[in-house]
Amino acid sequence: MSNENEITIKTRLIGMSTEVCGFVGTHEVMSMNSRIDGEWIVGSSSCLPTDPVRAKLYLDCMCRVFARAGEHGAP
Secondary structure (H helix, E strand, C coil), X not given: CCCCCXXXXXXXXXXXXXXXXXXXXXEEEEEEEECCCXXXXXXXXXXXXXXXXXXXXXXXXXXXXXXXXXXXXXX
C-alpha cells in the first residue's frame, strides 16, 4: 500500500503510443499521452482545490510527469 504523500510515476506503452501518469498516493494527478502523429497532449490533470502542502506535492508530481514524458520524446 502506498503512502498518501508518495509520488509515483508510471509509464506504459499502448499500441504505438506512450502514456505517462503521475500519482500522489492513489490520487492520479496528471497524465500525458503521445499520439500516433508524435504529438504529446496532457490527457488529464486534477489537483485543485486543496491545501498548500498537498498542492506542492501535486506540483512536484506534475514536474516529474513532464520530465519522464521528455525522456520519451515530449517537448
